[in-house]
Amino acid sequence: MRTSHVSLPAFLALACALCALLARAQLTPENKADNPYVPQAGDLAAQGWSVLNAADEETQDTDLSGYTFTADGTESYLDFSAEDNPLGGLETVYLALGIVGEDGKPITMARKGTSPFRTDNVYAKVRFERSANAPSMDDLRTMYPTYQQTGGTAVAPKLGLYVNDDGYFCVSRVRFGQTGTLDDLVFEFCTTEVRYDDVSPGEGAVVVRLEFQTFAATEQAPSVRGFRIWVRDAADDAEEICLTAGLGYRWTQDDANLGYTFDFSSLGADEDCDWFYAIDSAQMEFDIANMNGPALEALNQLAFSATGGGFYSAWLAINGSALTQETLDNYDFGEFNAFLQGNPMDNLVTDWASRYGVDLMQYGTSKTRRFMAADGADRTHGFNAFLLDMDPKAQVEQRLQVTGIVPAADGSVTLTVRGPEGCVLKNALNSAGILHVTRAETLDGLPTAAPTVVPVDKLAFDGGSATMVLPPAGDGAPLPFIKVTLQPNEPPAAE
Numbered sequence: 001m002r003t004s005h006v007s008l009p010a011f012l013a014l015a016c017a018l019c020a021l022l023a024r025a026q027l028t029p030e031n032k033a034d035n036p037y038v039p040q041a042g043d044l045a046a047q048g049w050s051v052l053n054a055a056d057e058e059t060q061d062t063d064l065s066g067y068t069f070t071a072d073g074t075e076s077y078l079d080f081s082a083e084d085n086p087l088g089g090l091e092t093v094y095l096a097l098g099i100v101g102e103d104g105k106p107i108t109m110a111r112k113g114t115s116p117f118r119t120d121n122v123y124a125k126v127r128f129e130r131s132a133n134a135p136s137m138d139d140l141r142t143m144y145p146t147y148q149q150t151g152g153t154a155v156a157p158k159l160g161l162y163v164n165d166d167g168y169f170c171v172s173r174v175r176f177g178q179t180g181t182l183d184d185l186v187f188e189f190c191t192t193e194v195r196y197d198d199v200s201p202g203e204g205a206v207v208v209r210l211e212f213q214t215f216a217a218t219e220q221a222p223s224v225r226g227f228r229i230w231v232r233d234a235a236d237d238a239e240e241i242c243l244t245a246g247l248g249y250r251w252t253q254d255d256a257n258l259g260y261t262f263d264f265s266s267l268g269a270d271e272d273c274d275w276f277y278a279i280d281s282a283q284m285e286f287d288i289a290n291m292n293g294p295a296l297e298a299l300n301q302l303a304f305s306a307t308g309g310g311f312y313s314a315w316l317a318i319n320g321s322a323l324t325q326e327t328l329d330n331y332d333f334g335e336f337n338a339f340l341q342g343n344p345m346d347n348l349v350t351d352w353a354s355r356y357g358v359d360l361m362q363y364g365t366s367k368t369r370r371f372m373a374a375d376g377a378d379r380t381h382g383f384n385a386f387l388l389d390m391d392p393k394a395q396v397e398q399r400l401q402v403t404g405i406v407p408a409a410d411g412s413v414t415l416t417v418r419g420p421e422g423c424v425l426k427n428a429l430n431s432a433g434i435l436h437v438t439r440a441e442t443l444d445g446l447p448t449a450a451p452t453v454v455p456v457d458k459l460a461f462d463g464g465s466a467t468m469v470l471p472p473a474g475d476g477a478p479l480p481f482i483k484v485t486l487q488p489n490e491p492p493a494a495e
């Protein structure tokens with residue numbers, strides 16, 4: 001079977017070329033979850049798509065306009081598996097969608113502003129095809145945009161993902177051996193415990209999130225960068241699964257250098273060891289002279305096997321921020337504080353910020369002045385977006401809407417509620433929020449009536465809605481007035 005996988009390469013040579021190209025058919029920061037890039041017929045023949053790992057000039061210059069789109073319900077996807085595709089027989093070749101910022105250049109992941117951490121996410125809605133063979137690690141290590149440049153010095157923060165013949169997701173990993181030298185690095189694909197069919201029954205469309213986290217003590221200091229890979233069913237109410245959990249390393253505080261780095265003794269120690277080094281980032285640790293540092297900072301392309309799987313859409317959430325213990329010691333984050341305890345780099349708040357590209361420092365106030373958040377940001381609005389698990393930049397009213405009330409003969413009531421556009425209640429109620437339902441005989445009685453907590457296991461989810469059955473009142477009196485609110489759940493206890 002043909003290999004189908006996703007990789008994320010960034011090349012200096014192509015980055016320079018992209019500066020002069022139009023932004024048509026390219027993934028940009030304007031492509032967010034509510035405005036994804038969706039490939040259209042003719043896009044592959046336009047600027048923005050390119051052939052990677054070509055063996056000759058003829059392959060490099062292939063006319064890509066003949067690639068097939070296949071219908072899937074109400075949408076379609078770019079079908080790399082179609083037999084009549086122009087590059088259908090070349091299993092080592094990739095097709096890459098360019099990623100550019102507002103200036104038409106690759107997006108830098110270098111630290112900016114006051115936060116020493118930043119997070120960048122690339123999302124792709126795709127379908128995989130099982131493969132009996134892993135992609136070539138040598139191809140990934142040396143992949144370049146044109147055939148003339150193969151075999152040269154690698155300059156890209158590349159990573160790979162595919163599904164093996166047994167149906168398990170496999171991720172590219174760099175392991176550090178005992179000697180601490182370049183020769184001791186192990187480049188490999190490792191098999192996760194996650195099956196494609198368990199994520200998407202029938203092995204259909206899934207959303208992959210490539211999450212990068214970068215630390216730099218100052219804007220001039222060298223960066224330490226790791227990545228995690230998440231996947232979920234493309235259905236709106238699906239929960240993300242971390243593919244790299246238990247297979248990588250843990251971030252740790254580096255007291256000697258007043259910063260953060262990887263704990264290389266932690267490989268696979270527990271589920272929290274989920275951070276990987278990108279292929280070329282690891283090589284640069286030992287071979288700085290032959291690497292291009294600025295290129296390793298760039299999000300440049302999202303690449304797909306030219307012979308298998310399918311691509312529906314892609315979007316970005318860039319330049320979010322994580323927090324350090326030093327930040328928490330010196331800044332007040334209001335309602336967020338209770339959820340920021342424990343590991344400041346890995347908690348519900350920083351996970352939310354990572355997925356939506358949120359700069360958490362906008363909600364921080366120096367403890368020497370508590371009058372407002374640092375840049376005047378509405379902290380309450382941001383915290384409500386956190387509880388609703390949605391983008392705080394969404395221009396919608398942050399409220400729950402009751403969409404169905406069905407009374408039964410025994411006095412019970414079936415109640416259905418929906419969150420605002422961009423909120424998926426199943427995700428929200430499995431993280432920081434919990435539903436409170438208040439009922440009263442009269443409208444005037446609602447403000448003083450005691451609310452009832454509805455546990456998440458008592459809810460049925462359908463898309464963006466949640467349905468529950470409210471029991472009859474103890475005294476049998478009708479309670480026709482109902483208020484539903486989302487409140488903070490009890491934060492996890494600090495370790």
